[in-house]
Amino acid sequence: MPxxxxxxxxxxxxxxxILRAExxxxxxxxxxxxxxxGLPPIPTTGALPLFLxxxxxxxxxxxxxxxxxxxxFPLKKKDGTKRDIDTPRTYLKVIQWWILDNILNHVEIAxxxxxxxxGRSAVQNAKYHLGAKHVLNVDIRQFFPSxxxxxxxxxxxxxxxxxxxxxxxxxxxxxxxRVPQGAPTSPAxxxxxxxxLDEQLSHLAKEAxxxxxxxxxxxxxxxxxxxxxxxxxxxxxxxxxxxxxxxxEKTRFSGFEGRMExxxxxxxxxxQPPRAWRKRTRAKLHKLGLAPRLxxxxxxxxxxxxxxxxxxxxxxxxxxxxxxxxxxxEIKAQTVVRHSPQPILPNGLTVRQAExxxxxxxxxxxxxxxxxxxxxxxxxxxxxxxAFRKIGAAxxxxxxxxxxxxx
Numbered sequence: 078m079p080x081x082x083x084x085x086x087x088x089x090x091x092x093x094x095i096l097r098a099e100x101x102x103x104x105x106x107x108x109x110x111x112x113x114x115g116l117p118p119i120p121t122t123g124a125l126p127l128f129l130x131x132x133x134x135x136x137x138x139x140x141x142x143x144x145x146x147x148x149x150f151p152l153k154k155k156d157g158t159k160r161d162i163d164t165p166r167t168y169l170k171v172i173q174w175w176i177l178d179n180i181l182n183h184v185e186i187a188x189x190x191x192x193x194x195x196g197r198s199a200v201q202n203a204k205y206h207l208g209a210k211h212v213l214n215v216d217i218r219q220f221f222p223s224x225x226x227x228x229x230x231x232x233x234x235x236x237x238x239x240x241x242x243x244x245x246x247x248x249x250x251x252x253x254x255r256v257p258q259g260a261p262t263s264p265a266x267x268x269x270x271x272x273x274l275d276e277q278l279s280h281l282a283k284e285a286x287x288x289x290x291x292x293x294x295x296x297x298x299x300x301x302x303x304x305x306x307x308x309x310x311x312x313x314x315x316x317x318x319x320x321x322x323x324x325x326e327k328t329r330f331s332g333f334e335g336r337m338e339x340x341x342x343x344x345x346x347x348x349q350p351p352r353a354w355r356k357r358t359r360a361k362l363h364k365l366g367l368a369p370r371l372x373x374x375x376x377x378x379x380x381x382x383x384x385x386x387x388x389x390x391x392x393x394x395x396x397x398x399x400x401x402x403x404x405x406x407e408i409k410a411q412t413v414v415r416h417s418p419q420p421i422l423p424n425g426l427t428v429r430q431a432e433x434x435x436x437x438x439x440x441x442x443x444x445x446x447x448x449x450x451x452x453x454x455x456x457x458x459x460x461x462x463x464a465f466r467k468i469g470a471a472x473x474x475x476x477x478x479x480x481x482x483x484x
Contacts, residue, residue, distance in 0.1 A: 089117045089179075095127055096120070114237045117179045122245045129175060131168070139169055140248045147252055147259075163257035172249055173262045180246070181265035184236065187275055191340075192293035193264035200388045202292040203342035209288070209299035212337045212344075215312060216327035220294035221263050223321050224256040224270050232269045264293070274319040281311055292340045299339075304330060349392035350385075358382065362401045370412035370421040371405075372484055373435065379406050414484050423483055430464040433457055435484050437477040 089111070096103035096118060103118070111118035119125055126133045139146050146169040151159040165173055186194050191202035206212060217223070226247050233243035250262045257263060275291060278298075282289035285308055287300040298304055298312070313323055331337045336351070337344050343351055350358075362382075365375055379402040386392075386399030411417040414431045422431050436446040443457045450457070461476070468483075470476035 092117050092124075092128055096124060099127070110237070115183055116236060116238075119238060119242050119246075121239075122241055124242075125172075125175075125245070129172065135168060136172075136245070136249070139172070140245065143169075143248070143252050147257065160258065162259040163252050164259040165257075165261075169249070170261065173260055176246060176250060177262050177265055180233075180236065181262060181269065184265075184269060186268050187272070187279070189279060189288075189290040190268060190271075190275060190292075191290060192295070193268055198388075199292055199340040200342055200348070202290050202295075202297070203339040203344050203348055205290045206288060206297060206299035206337075206339050207344050207348060209301065209337065209344065210333045211300050211302065211304050212329075212331045212339065213287075213298040213304040213309060213312075214327070214329045214331075214339070215296045215298075215309070215316075216324045217294040217296070217316065218322045218324045220321075221256045221258045221267060224263075224267060225320070226251040226254040228270045228320070229256065229266055232266065267293070271319070274315060274321070277315050277319075278312060281308070281315065295340055297339050299337075303332070306330075347389075347391045349389050349395055355394055355398065358398055359401075362398065362405065365405055365409075366401075368409075371409045372482070373413055373415070374481065376406065376410060376413050376416065379403075424467045426464060426467055427460075430460045430467070431484055433460040434464050434468075434476060434480040437461075437473060437480055439477075 093103060093108055103120070107118065107120050111120075117128070119128075122136075123133060126136050146166050147163045148166060149161060149163045152162045153159055164170075182195070189205065191197040191199065191205070229250055230243050230247040233246045234240065238246065250256065250260065250266060252260075256266055271291070275289075278291075278296065279289050282298055285300070285304075286302060287298045287304060287308070290297050296312070296316075298308070309328065316323055333345060338351060341350065341354075342348050349355070361378070365371065365379070368375075371379075382402040383399050383406075386395040386402075389395040411419070412421040414420045414422065414428070414435050418428070420428065420431065422428070426434070432450060433446060436449060443454045443461070447454045447457045461473075465471075465476055468476065468479050470479055
């Protein structure tokens, strides 16, 4: 099946040509209607498999037995609880990419929504409230699982698709009649489902003299005056009417005399990460400075600090952390495998053996590793066998986990 980029066109003229080539053609009035919508023409349920170049039976199979086309696993959260993740398998994932790139991402999102929107970030969400003296933070409970297939169907109907087409698109984006956590379409769908709630909360905030923004399931209200508990009651009522529920344990009022935090960024007088985060980062940088070598993960961490600090130019402490990280990169990047011809390696590994280990990945074959390293498949097999012995790995999965931790 072609890659995601194959289905990412500049316009939808090629889709119109595909439909015109079909028996019965594609009526001009339908062409004009979809062009006006700015969305791909899907007049019938049979059009989508035509565009994707797959059998209609594939779509039928996914709609009939969707669970078969997902991988499911629990993910442990910071608070110790578990969250169920459902990720689509290859065929369904490509279909969902197509829906995301060609339909969902073509719908304009309000300026005060910062999550899951290209070019917007959690830092920009925090900046939106910079200068406020009071902040109210609330979270939506079970964000994705709370969105039903009926709500998703209504989104596609509202975009101009007929009922049967909207039903098909909704079923391709849902699992067990809910939006799955792990599907590429879920974040964009959530933003569209919450459009009405966003408008209502923006109106409530404006009437009260507050500002409102949303980043995923994190709702923030800020003001120059105190945010009253009665306002929270109005917010809760609006959220529940939209079919969602707030997390009381995540509700937080804060004022300028305390720490005002928005999506992980403190906004009291300037924007910067919380003190606890800065303290942990300083400690980790000190520890890395004492280490004789760095791993690829540790090097990526240092680059991440530099990139993050670039978003907080007014924070002296963040710029100091950035300078420390840059200094470590300059001094120790040559110790990292695949970043230096002579890295410092553990367990008596040779450079070639370490490079082969570093290339291991889920479902990556020896042939793929050989092609990337410019050698033969037999050579890679021999290097990995010797490396497995040196690190005490029983199989490829164990060796991959070791490499991620130690190389």
